[in-house]
Amino acid sequence: MVMDFLTIVDLPPELRQAVTHYSLTAGQTLFQEGEVASAFFVVETGRIRLMRYTAEGRTVIFQSVEPGAGLAEVALISDQYSCTAIAEVDSSVIAYPKSNLIAALRQYPTLTESFIAMLIRSNEAMRTHLELRDIRAAHERVLQYLRHLVRLNNRRIIQFDRPMKDVAAELGLAPETFSRALSRLEQEGRITRLSGEIWVNESSAA
Amino acid sequence: MVMDFLTIVDLPPELRQAVTHYSLTAGQTLFQEGEVASAFFVVETGRIRLMRYTAEGRTVIFQSVEPGAGLAEVALISDQYSCTAIAEVDSSVIAYPKSNLIAALRQYPTLTESFIAMLIRSNEAMRTHLELRDIRAAHERVLQYLRHLVRLNNRRIIQFDRPMKDVAAELGLAPETFSRALSRLEQEGRITRLSGEIWVNESSAA
DNA sequence: CGCATAGTTGACTACGCTCAACCCTGGTGG
DNA sequence: CCACCAGGGTTGAGCGTAGTCAACTATGCG
Numbered sequence: 001m002v003m004d005f006l007t008i009v010d011l012p013p014e015l016r017q018a019v020t021h022y023s024l025t026a027g028q029t030l031f032q033e034g035e036v037a038s039a040f041f042v043v044e045t046g047r048i049r050l051m052r053y054t055a056e057g058r059t060v061i062f063q064s065v066e067p068g069a070g071l072a073e074v075a076l077i078s079d080q081y082s083c084t085a086i087a088e089v090d091s092s093v094i095a096y097p098k099s100n101l102i103a104a105l106r107q108y109p110t111l112t113e114s115f116i117a118m119l120i121r122s123n124e125a126m127r128t129h130l131e132l133r134d135i136r137a138a139h140e141r142v143l144q145y146l147r148h149l150v151r152l153n154n155r156r157i158i159q160f161d162r163p164m165k166d167v168a169a170e171l172g173l174a175p176e177t178f179s180r181a182l183s184r185l186e187q188e189g190r191i192t193r194l195s196g197e198i199w200v201n202e203s204s205a206a
Numbered sequence: 207m208v209m210d211f212l213t214i215v216d217l218p219p220e221l222r223q224a225v226t227h228y229s230l231t232a233g234q235t236l237f238q239e240g241e242v243a244s245a246f247f248v249v250e251t252g253r254i255r256l257m258r259y260t261a262e263g264r265t266v267i268f269q270s271v272e273p274g275a276g277l278a279e280v281a282l283i284s285d286q287y288s289c290t291a292i293a294e295v296d297s298s299v300i301a302y303p304k305s306n307l308i309a310a311l312r313q314y315p316t317l318t319e320s321f322i323a324m325l326i327r328s329n330e331a332m333r334t335h336l337e338l339r340d341i342r343a344a345h346e347r348v349l350q351y352l353r354h355l356v357r358l359n360n361r362r363i364i365q366f367d368r369p370m371k372d373v374a375a376e377l378g379l380a381p382e383t384f385s386r387a388l389s390r391l392e393q394e395g396r397i398t399r400l401s402g403e404i405w406v407n408e409s410s411a412a
Numbered sequence: 413c414g415c416a417t418a419g420t421t422g423a424c425t426a427c428g429c430t431c432a433a434c435c436c437t438g439g440t441g442g
Numbered sequence: 443c444c445a446c447c448a449g450g451g452t453t454g455a456g457c458g459t460a461g462t463c464a465a466c467t468a469t470g471c472g
Contacts, residue, residue, distance in 0.1 A: 426460090
């Protein structure tokens with residue numbers, strides 16, 4: 001499950017004073033690839049999409065960052081953002097100015113530990129994402145993704161709070177293919193759909 | 207480029223005493239997914255492949271870890287390895303026992319900083335990998351990968367020290383498709399091949 | 413009651429995978 | 443020195459499946 005960390009960890013006072021809150025409306029850009037990286041962010045509410053543009057203009061979605069997770073860790077070791085961050089829905093984020101955060105990390109071991117833990121979790125999430133992409137058959141990829149969500153939330157019922165086409169994009173599928181994959185899974189009895197909700201019928205092994 | 211960090215950082219004496227060196231022959235397993243995670247590793251020489259097995263038995267290669275980079279960071283926050291690590295070629299690794307490493311991180315801020323930097327770099331590498339996978343056309347994916355290598359090594363000439371089929375697998379392509387992609391790129395004049403070496407002819411604009 | 417948008421379904425296309433044959437190299441042994 | 447073999451790499455043919463374009467439906471909102 002998504003764990004909060006810097007949002008609820010007791011921040012040292014000098015860092016708490018330095019942070020800034022941003023409110024973003026759906027579609028608004030937080031930062032662009034290549035811009036000077038001045039801060040590290042944590043999502044409070046909403047959802048922030050990390051993406052890059054390929055040479056041919058396609059967009060690549062790395063992940064959708066949920067509340068409690070961080071983004072732009074790269075600010076700490078580089079002076080440029082390595083991807084673009086856009087709010088998928090109305091969102092709010094906390095900005096930790098680079099220099100203040102580094103100073104605080106030097107001083108507060110507890111803060112450092114939760115920061116490291118967050119990095120490692122983010123790493124694992126990316127691995128899972130990559131694993132999904134290696135499943136070629138669309139319906140199997142979708143099923144694996146649903147199983148993943150089931151594990152995360154500990155409930156067999158999944159309800160998406162965003163358009164299916166966004167979910168499709170996150171899985172690297174065209175909306176049509178995603179739709180067909182769901183239909184097929186339903187026909188095969190592996191999932192059940194009912195007014196926007198999705199049951200996963202299989203045992204959630206692996 | 208791949209940066210050494212824990213290998214060359216001056217290790218605190220108590221940590222240096224706790225580390226173990228392992229030598230692996232090609233194909234040997236370092237650890238398996240699900241095993242009790244007792245250590246974090248850094249590759250000294252050779253190359254370690256991180257992979258998972260999907261439900262259908264397919265293998266997913268997350269990345270090939272090069273000398274100087276770390277693996278199994280998850281040991282620090284979990285008690286199970288989340289993937290399997292196998293030596294692609296004869297390799298040697300340094301093992302940092304979990305508890306000793308955590309203790310050392312608590313005590314030595316410099317060590318902590320290079321550790322954090324490594325995590326962030328690893329994160330970025332994964333992003334790049336994911337970005338590649340989103341390029342559908344095989345020849346474009348290959349070209350992007352070659353450009354990436356050019357940037358990393360700062361030389362337009364690429365020479366692989368492993369079978370092409372392994373490279374193909376890392377890109378998520380069948381060996382035949384990879385071969386055809388290279389042929390096509392060569393015909394289009396975007397690369398030049400000469401006895402195992404590959405020139406990238408384009409300007410290396412990101 | 414339209415209008416816009418998301419989701420679904422159908423038809424067609426394109427491209428990567430699979431299987432198979434062939435080539436080329438390096439190593440081995442006569 | 444050549445014959446043979448094994449493995450990786452290349453090339454060819456056919457298939458399957460995801461993408462694309464298009465039409466249709468359903469839903470929500472003015």
